[in-house]
Amino acid sequence: MNSIQQRRQEYRSLFKQNVAGRLLVDKAVRIIVFSCVIVAIIPLGSILIEVFKNGITAISFEFLTATPGSIGSGEGGIGPAIQGTLIIIGLSSFIGIPIGVMSGIFLSEYGDNKLARFVRFFNDVFMEFPSIILGIFAFLMIVLVIGHFSIWAGAFALSLIMFPIVARTTEESLKMVPMTYREAGTALGLKKWVITFRIVLSAAKSGMVTGVLLSVSRIGGETAPLIMTILGSSQFFSSFDAPMDALPLRIWRLSLLPYDSAQLQGWGAALVLIIIILGINLAVKYHYMNKGTNGFFERLIKQRRNVAK
Amino acid sequence: MTTLITTPIGRESAPITYPENHFPIDTCKYKMIAENVTVSYGGIDAVKNVTMKFKENTVTALIGPSGCGKTTFLRCLNRMHDMTKNAKVKGKVMIDNIDLYSKEIDPIYHRRKVGMVFQKPNPFPTMSVYDNVTAGLRLNGVRDKKILDEIVEDSLKMAYLWDEVKNDLKKSAIELSGGQQQRLCIARALAIQPEVLLMDEPASALDPIATQKIEETITELKRDYTIIIVTHNMQQAIRVSDFTGFMYLGDLIEFRETKKLFTDPKNELTAKYVQGHFG
Numbered sequence: 039m040n041s042i043q044q045r046r047q048e049y050r051s052l053f054k055q056n057v058a059g060r061l062l063v064d065k066a067v068r069i070i071v072f073s074c075v076i077v078a079i080i081p082l083g084s085i086l087i088e089v090f091k092n093g094i095t096a097i098s099f100e101f102l103t104a105t106p107g108s109i110g111s112g113e114g115g116i117g118p119a120i121q122g123t124l125i126i127i128g129l130s131s132f133i134g135i136p137i138g139v140m141s142g143i144f145l146s147e148y149g150d151n152k153l154a155r156f157v158r159f160f161n162d163v164f165m166e167f168p169s170i171i172l173g174i175f176a177f178l179m180i181v182l183v184i185g186h187f188s189i190w191a192g193a194f195a196l197s198l199i200m201f202p203i204v205a206r207t208t209e210e211s212l213k214m215v216p217m218t219y220r221e222a223g224t225a226l227g228l229k230k231w232v233i234t235f236r237i238v239l240s241a242a243k244s245g246m247v248t249g250v251l252l253s254v255s256r257i258g259g260e261t262a263p264l265i266m267t268i269l270g271s272s273q274f275f276s277s278f279d280a281p282m283d284a285l286p287l288r289i290w291r292l293s294l295l296p297y298d299s300a301q302l303q304g305w306g307a308a309l310v311l312i313i314i315i316l317g318i319n320l321a322v323k324y325h326y327m328n329k330g331t332n333g334f335f336e337r338l339i340k341q342r343r344n345v346a347k
Numbered sequence: 348m349t350t351l352i353t354t355p356i357g358r359e360s361a362p363i364t365y366p367e368n369h370f371p372i373d374t375c376k377y378k379m380i381a382e383n384v385t386v387s388y389g390g391i392d393a394v395k396n397v398t399m400k401f402k403e404n405t406v407t408a409l410i411g412p413s414g415c416g417k418t419t420f421l422r423c424l425n426r427m428h429d430m431t432k433n434a435k436v437k438g439k440v441m442i443d444n445i446d447l448y449s450k451e452i453d454p455i456y457h458r459r460k461v462g463m464v465f466q467k468p469n470p471f472p473t474m475s476v477y478d479n480v481t482a483g484l485r486l487n488g489v490r491d492k493k494i495l496d497e498i499v500e501d502s503l504k505m506a507y508l509w510d511e512v513k514n515d516l517k518k519s520a521i522e523l524s525g526g527q528q529q530r531l532c533i534a535r536a537l538a539i540q541p542e543v544l545l546m547d548e549p550a551s552a553l554d555p556i557a558t559q560k561i562e563e564t565i566t567e568l569k570r571d572y573t574i575i576i577v578t579h580n581m582q583q584a585i586r587v588s589d590f591t592g593f594m595y596l597g598d599l600i601e602f603r604e605t606k607k608l609f610t611d612p613k614n615e616l617t618a619k620y621v622q623g624h625f626g
Contacts (some may be wrong), residue, residue, distance in 0.1 A: 113564060121348055150432065210450075214470075217430075218467065218469040219469060220430065220432065220469060221427065221464065221465065221469070222469045222470075222471070222532070222535075223425065223471075223482075223486075224427060224429075224430060225425060225458060225460030225461075225462065225463035225465075225481065226459075226460065226462075226482060226483035226486070226487075226535070226536070226539055227455050227456070227457075227487065227534065227539060228455070228482075228483065228486050232486045237471055237473075237482075237487055240473040240474075241471070241472055241473050243473075272531070275433065295555040
């Protein structure tokens, strides 16, 4: 055996030898990871179970469609709140998603300068802003100026929460799209905006949809900014310029009341809110994931499957 | 150390008759001229003062060891370095007597004259085969379905892919095999009706059969296009090209007819490289 071979033998002997011990460590890591997941899931699961158990008894056709009855009577329902939540989610998305997507495109495709770095930092800070501050901001900017609470103010506050999340996730998913597609587009003599909107965006779609859903779920449950902006009401929608009810607000008000019937209605409202958010998530995901062999990742998954076959 | 041997192919040189060359050297027009091109990344020169002239309807191969600046040079013939941060290009690239790097021109318009095929197949993943081929046309404003159909068939036939996909044009591009994807990319580049085709190691990720098909394509395409191909494979350069440029560490060492460069290299480095002493 020459000296080089000897060295190689030495190197090999440096590796850890006890296989049993290493298998044990492997097992231990697996157990730790798994138990952490369990610990994280327990509160989530127990909340869901609690909400279902208490809320399901409150739900009836009247509860879902009627206006709230007199306080403590246990009559009436949360019709206006459901309507208000849907309206306000829709309106905030209408304002927040385009702005967020455009900012995300700016950050990813044109984001190689000082301004973009500043915007990105600001955006990250903005994302973590306490929502009540955005509520107060909307209160000062719109409610005080117009002179009364309105849906516009609520949608404005919620879209402020929404757009940093959408911008960030859009940026991240656009950055995931390999540079080669942009190069291919450039080599075809396409303009930059055409490449961005027709090639890069369609490849990044599923990531962006996830971001939008995340932001929708987030604003669906926001209470604090709504107190400052749409106030709450017991009437169905009359105008965008008037106060309106929303599920989180209704839950908050009902839970403050000292009556059992009101608390029960609160549970029911919470269950309805969870189902609405879940419904929006599933519907949008289903629409984008199944209909389309359109998303980039779905195609990758499909390709993988083909290879596996 | 730069020894530019451009005289043998220069228009001004005496008409030399090489029996193996099927085109008369004198009457060939230069389609593209790169003059004193220097490309630097963050102050380090990757391509140093390269001058090359490309004749119409010829295939020019660029060979050289890894990192010698072949690809970098190829990309600046299409202004692709505009997309790269801290890449700086000095010099002139003339296509039909228009300087690609002059401030007055719109690079987007002139890129349409120059098709490019990349090292790795990069069909647009969210589009079908048909949409991929027509992408450059549709997104540049061509709407006429009849014309699009025509061009798709034509381009796919030129790229030797038509027979394999003609019944399945609506299928997703990334369901094709690697070789098919690369030929799809060639078809996509051809669909915009370029005059010059740049190919960056188009066969490096392909098996021998696909490689052979692509080489056949190149030979076929030579009749209508000016082709510049970067390759690691010297046999490939011999098989497909009329002229070959050997680059080393950013310099163009030798540039002349392929047969001459491989059989009778003037430069010592070239001789060593083509004989396989390094690379």
